[in-house]
Amino acid sequence: MSAALAKPRFTEKQGQYLAFIRAYTQVLGRPPAEADMRHHFRVSPPSIHQMVLTLARLGFIKRQPGVARSIELLVNPKTLPILAPQPFKSSVQRY
Numbered sequence: 858m859s860a861a862l863a864k865p866r867f868t869e870k871q872g873q874y875l876a877f878i879r880a881y882t883q884v885l886g887r888p889p890a891e892a893d894m895r896h897h898f899r900v901s902p903p904s905i906h907q908m909v910l911t912l913a914r915l916g917f918i919k920r921q922p923g924v925a926r927s928i929e930l931l932v933n934p935k936t937l938p939i940l941a942p943q944p945f946k947s948s949v950q951r952y
Contacts, residue, residue, distance in 0.1 A: 867917060869938070874898070874908055875917055876940040878930055888928040897943060 867875065877897055881889040889897075891905045898905070909928070912918045921927040 867915070867932075871908070871912060871915075871917065872938040873941060874912060875930065875932060876937045878918065878928055879934055879937055880940050882930070888926045890926055899943060 874894065877894060878889060881893060891902065891909060894908075895902055895905045909918070909920065913920055917930070917932050919929045919931055
């Protein structure tokens with residue numbers, strides 16, 4: 858099998874981030890900002906930034922440092938998992 862046809866080797870978590878980038882871009886017509894990913898995945902800004910750097914280093918995305926919303930998906934969308942819903946976390950106390 859050629860390298861171009863091989864399925865990308867990303868972790869489950871990386872696949873969810875890639876699927877989010879694709880879905881967000883399709884729905885809103887522009888790539889997500891790191892803040893959009895932070896809100897969706899409910900993680901800290903450094904966690905999102907490290908994931909973006911990792912995805913870029915592994916060749917799954919391309920981005921322009923210092924340019925907002927510059928993430929470009931470099932993997933075949935057919936290889937991405939379905940975006941899983943994130944559990945809702947409430948600050949309201951249950952009785």
